[in-house]
Amino acid sequence: MSDPKPSFREELERLEAIVRALEDTDIDLDRALGLFEEGVRSLKTARELLRDSELTVKRVLEESDGAIRTDDLDR
Amino acid sequence: MGGLDLFGTVPPASAEGAWSVADVTRRARQLIEAGFTHIWVRGEVTGFKAYRSGHWYFSLRDAQAQVRCVMWRSDNQRLPGPPEEGMAVFVEARPSVWEERGEFRLAIKQLLPTAEDGLWQLQLERARAALERDGLLDPARKRALPGYPRRIAVVTSPDGAALRDMVSVVGRRWPLVELWVVPSKVQGEGAEEELCAALALVNRLPEVDLAIVGRGGGSREDLWAFNSERVARAVADVSVPIISAVGHETDVALTDLVADVRAPTPSAAAEAAVPDRSAALDALAALSRRLARGLSRQAEVGHERLERTADRLSGSVQMQLERRENRLERLAATLDALSPLKVLERGYAVARDETGRVLKRAAAFTPDLAFRLGFADGDVRARTLGSDE
Numbered sequence: 139m140s141d142p143k144p145s146f147r148e149e150l151e152r153l154e155a156i157v158r159a160l161e162d163t164d165i166d167l168d169r170a171l172g173l174f175e176e177g178v179r180s181l182k183t184a185r186e187l188l189r190d191s192e193l194t195v196k197r198v199l200e201e202s203d204g205a206i207r208t209d210d211l212d213r
Numbered sequence: 214m215g216g217l218d219l220f221g222t223v224p225p226a227s228a229e230g231a232w233s234v235a236d237v238t239r240r241a242r243q244l245i246e247a248g249f250t251h252i253w254v255r256g257e258v259t260g261f262k263a264y265r266s267g268h269w270y271f272s273l274r275d276a277q278a279q280v281r282c283v284m285w286r287s288d289n290q291r292l293p294g295p296p297e298e299g300m301a302v303f304v305e306a307r308p309s310v311w312e313e314r315g316e317f318r319l320a321i322k323q324l325l326p327t328a329e330d331g332l333w334q335l336q337l338e339r340a341r342a343a344l345e346r347d348g349l350l351d352p353a354r355k356r357a358l359p360g361y362p363r364r365i366a367v368v369t370s371p372d373g374a375a376l377r378d379m380v381s382v383v384g385r386r387w388p389l390v391e392l393w394v395v396p397s398k399v400q401g402e403g404a405e406e407e408l409c410a411a412l413a414l415v416n417r418l419p420e421v422d423l424a425i426v427g428r429g430g431g432s433r434e435d436l437w438a439f440n441s442e443r444v445a446r447a448v449a450d451v452s453v454p455i456i457s458a459v460g461h462e463t464d465v466a467l468t469d470l471v472a473d474v475r476a477p478t479p480s481a482a483a484e485a486a487v488p489d490r491s492a493a494l495d496a497l498a499a500l501s502r503r504l505a506r507g508l509s510r511q512a513e514v515g516h517e518r519l520e521r522t523a524d525r526l527s528g529s530v531q532m533q534l535e536r537r538e539n540r541l542e543r544l545a546a547t548l549d550a551l552s553p554l555k556v557l558e559r560g561y562a563v564a565r566d567e568t569g570r571v572l573k574r575a576a577a578f579t580p581d582l583a584f585r586l587g588f589a590d591g592d593v594r595a596r597t598l599g600s601d602e
Contacts, residue, residue: 145361150496156504156507157500157504160504160508160510161506170511178504188494193383193392194391195380198414208393211394
């Protein structure tokens with residue numbers, strides 16, 4: 139059982155928080171540059187997620203002992 | 214009909230040779246069962262009772278008469294639910310006699326309300342009322358769907374058109390998500406049980422943030438499991454937001470009423486479940502522009518601040534320099550005071566030998582030693598005459 143894919147939502151929320159900070163508050167220039175770079179990284183990750191993700195479809199199976207496993211569903 | 218000869222033997226004409234109760238009821242049953250085969254009867258249901266065994270007992274009546282009826286479990290199971298008191302029905306029945314009670318009754322094979330869809334409708338209304346009573350239809354229960362789901366549990370048939378449609382829509386709109394298909398029959402014998410089990414299983418899956426339960430279109434009988442009160446309760450028990458998607462345009466299934474969102478088709482459920490990739494890209498583009506503007510705003514603010522800082526800075530440097538100059542002057546003065554020249558100016562002279570080494574002690578002046586005496590204004594050559602010792 140795998141972890142879910144990297145979170146688009148987390149990248150988006152971080153990016154929004156950075157943009158708001160740059161727009162609404164006065165920040166030391168070094169810090170602003172750091173935030174900008176982080177924002178660019180989030181932007182890149184989010185775009186890659188949108189561009190490169192492939193839909194995963196799994197089938198859930200319950201074993202007789204109640205254990206749960208998944209396998210790839212033939213499509 | 215052959216009349217009394219059906220009793221087989223000559224009926225007893227006197228107390229001698231009297232039949233037992235069992236004899237007469239058995240013979241009455243045989244007579245009646247042979248006399249009618251399957252007949253259709255119309256009447257109103259009254260005194261309905263369902264026993265724990267699953268068998269139904271009631272009477273049919275009209276203005277003049279009534280007759281007891283039984284509908285065995287094996288026959289009533291095919292119906293969506295029991296009839297209502299006073300409901301007008303057609304029954305297909307076999308008349309008989311219940312020997313133990315000596316009771317004439319109809320064993321009912323089929324029961325149809327005279328109003329079209331009467332029983333289905335009735336059962337639906339009953340289940341709906343029960344769900345309502347328990348607060349499961351309260352709009353306040355409805356939860357918002359997650360904006361960016363990462364794992365969606367889909368309760369449906371793994372080889373149905375519904376799943377294919379959902380996979381196609383989600384794959385196009387939002388391939389960032391994982392679909393976890395929890396297989397279940399969606400119609401026919403056992404569908405209710407499987408749907409309930411699959412919905413319960415959803416609650417045990419890790420990191421699921423949304424569920425969809427559904428199937429494609431079909432006849433009302435095909436869709437009936439989604440009108441089951443049990444299945445509706447299982448939908449209500451799912452711990453994450455859930456979309457009900459039963460492929461039908463006009464009717465609303467019971468699962469639709471308890472789910473957080475009702476979709477008219479599985480494709481529509483998929484659309485509601487995930488955001489659209491191109492809209493998300495647009496949103497990112499807007500954020501990207503704001504990010505750049507935000508930075509340049511900070512740079513401007515920083516520039517102004519820097520200028521202010523520079524003003525302050527140059528002021529402070531000036532002060533530092535002045536402070537340093539004063540200090541240098543003081544130091545220079547000190548150095549000056551320590552210079553040997555100043556000492557010589559006060560009337561002293563320094564004696565050096567020919568090599569320039571300073572002669573500090575009388576013992577250094579050997580007899581006839583040639584040396585120089587340095588004064589502030591110049592040197593004088595000299596020679597030792599002797600010592601005072």
